[in-house]
Amino acid sequence: MKLPRLPAIPGSRRRKMALLVGAVAIPALALAGFAVLLTLRVAREVEAEASRYNAYLAEKVTEAFEVELITQLRDAVGPAEQIAREGGPDAAIIRALATRSRRFEAPHYVPVDRMDNLSMIMVESQVLLFGEDPTQRREHPFAAVVLRGPNGDVTGAGGWWFNPRAFIATSLDSVVRDRLNTIPRMYGGLESTRNLCVQVFDREGHEVARVREPGFTNTTRRADMTGPFEGFRVSVTATNRAPVATAQRFVLVEVVFIFLLTAVMLGAVFVGLRYILRQIELVQEKSSFVSNVTHELKTPIAVVKLATETLEMKRFRNPEEEGKYLRTIMRETDRLAQLVDNILDFSRLESGKKMLRMGPVAVTDLVANTLESFRLRLEDQGFALDVDVPADLPRIRADVIALQHCLLNLLDNAVKYSRERREIRLFARAQEGFVSISVADRGIGIDPEHQTRIFEKFVRVETGLVHTVKGAGLGLSLVDQIVRAHYGRVEVASTPGEGSIFTLLIPIWVDGSGSSRPKS
Numbered sequence: 001m002k003l004p005r006l007p008a009i010p011g012s013r014r015r016k017m018a019l020l021v022g023a024v025a026i027p028a029l030a031l032a033g034f035a036v037l038l039t040l041r042v043a044r045e046v047e048a049e050a051s052r053y054n055a056y057l058a059e060k061v062t063e064a065f066e067v068e069l070i071t072q073l074r075d076a077v078g079p080a081e082q083i084a085r086e087g088g089p090d091a092a093i094i095r096a097l098a099t100r101s102r103r104f105e106a107p108h109y110v111p112v113d114r115m116d117n118l119s120m121i122m123v124e125s126q127v128l129l130f131g132e133d134p135t136q137r138r139e140h141p142f143a144a145v146v147l148r149g150p151n152g153d154v155t156g157a158g159g160w161w162f163n164p165r166a167f168i169a170t171s172l173d174s175v176v177r178d179r180l181n182t183i184p185r186m187y188g189g190l191e192s193t194r195n196l197c198v199q200v201f202d203r204e205g206h207e208v209a210r211v212r213e214p215g216f217t218n219t220t221r222r223a224d225m226t227g228p229f230e231g232f233r234v235s236v237t238a239t240n241r242a243p244v245a246t247a248q249r250f251v252l253v254e255v256v257f258i259f260l261l262t263a264v265m266l267g268a269v270f271v272g273l274r275y276i277l278r279q280i281e282l283v284q285e286k287s288s289f290v291s292n293v294t295h296e297l298k299t300p301i302a303v304v305k306l307a308t309e310t311l312e313m314k315r316f317r318n319p320e321e322e323g324k325y326l327r328t329i330m331r332e333t334d335r336l337a338q339l340v341d342n343i344l345d346f347s348r349l350e351s352g353k354k355m356l357r358m359g360p361v362a363v364t365d366l367v368a369n370t371l372e373s374f375r376l377r378l379e380d381q382g383f384a385l386d387v388d389v390p391a392d393l394p395r396i397r398a399d400v401i402a403l404q405h406c407l408l409n410l411l412d413n414a415v416k417y418s419r420e421r422r423e424i425r426l427f428a429r430a431q432e433g434f435v436s437i438s439v440a441d442r443g444i445g446i447d448p449e450h451q452t453r454i455f456e457k458f459v460r461v462e463t464g465l466v467h468t469v470k471g472a473g474l475g476l477s478l479v480d481q482i483v484r485a486h487y488g489r490v491e492v493a494s495t496p497g498e499g500s501i502f503t504l505l506i507p508i509w510v511d512g513s514g515s516s517r518p519k520s
């Protein structure tokens, strides 16, 4: 079976991931940033529009006070106006003013020759007169309307002192709720002012009156009052229920939403890419596994065939040479058997069909049986073996064949991945609830970044030896699965260039045995 070769993504797994995530994350973050910018821009526009409207309204409120004032003056001045038009005496005019002065503080009549002291503004095509003189009551201005004689000439001004603070405080509500609504140019009218707070402040900045509570103060706009209300100012702010305030709240929610969405999307992409990358790697690993295994099987067969032919044709010079060929045949058939065992075990474990027969196992026996078949190969390749297994170790709960297989794999690796320093130590110790069995070598060692990956199936570390030393990347994956099926674990401690120690931790035997099926 030949698996298709997929184009490899360059670099280590971490770099590949960073590359792929970067390719998605950068555009995603850029788009999210763009969406946030657009949202903020729309929000700014809405706020600017609301502020413009508030400035316009503040102006209108100040004008509305002047209209209110002159309307009240006009209402009150009627009888005095009548007397002036009939040519009545000043005293009668003053008396008439006095009878209608309830809303204001005190009546006053200014004859025409003293009217120069009064200021004048036009309010809705009517003249509103005001001034401090002749009142001498500085904080209470005098406000008046023009009175005309029988022939239409101005004879004087009739009006009252009034308290602007009190006037504003009592009139603000009606000015905002009724008068603004009747201004023809006031677009939106009452409907638009419903969610606005209007406040009036005096010369010292103290609040005189307010309608509704201010909410979104970014939209506050002010206008100075003029005429008899000079020094007072009107301020208009959106309330919390105004559309602009709602829009601003939504902006915040939307920005958070955009970021959450981006984070969730990036998370999903990350997980998805990791999965895809793993699948690609798996296919690549499987494909190299097939070619490795084929090679692994062919090489010993060729060597055995050659040695057998040599022996058959008696092409050896002396008995030592004959022995050498026989040992070669033994060694290669051992390797072949181990590889076939590995492949069979692997497929059984993968399909969940491997049964382990657990029983009490003495570690000394386990080690002795394993070494029996392996010692020859060690000696043949010039390895010094140091075994340290105390006889009084507790028995372990194990499937003896499976565990022997694990030890063989570890020993085989120790041989394969050693160079000049050909020393192997096999030692066992009792630990709490476990017995540890370690195989230590003085070989090439393993980089820390690869120390967990080597237990995955088909994984072979890209070292200088991986091309010369044959393997299928199955051994440690099998060891890991078998040991876990024993409720134990396998650990590795290794320094590149110094050597490695692989340790199997197997639970000790406690009464009550049985079989267990490993999880695949």
Ligand code: ADP
Pocket: 409, 413, 414, 416, 417, 441, 443, 444, 445, 446, 454, 459, 460, 461, 462, 463, 466, 470, 471, 472, 473, 474, 475, 476, 477, 500
């Ligand atoms: P294989 O030996 O067939 O390649 P394994 O699963 O037994 O497969 O080992 C996986 C990888 O772990 C090996 O390719 C090797 O790079 C590394 N490895 C295993 N044992 C050792 C060791 N004792 N010293 C150095 N590297 C090792």
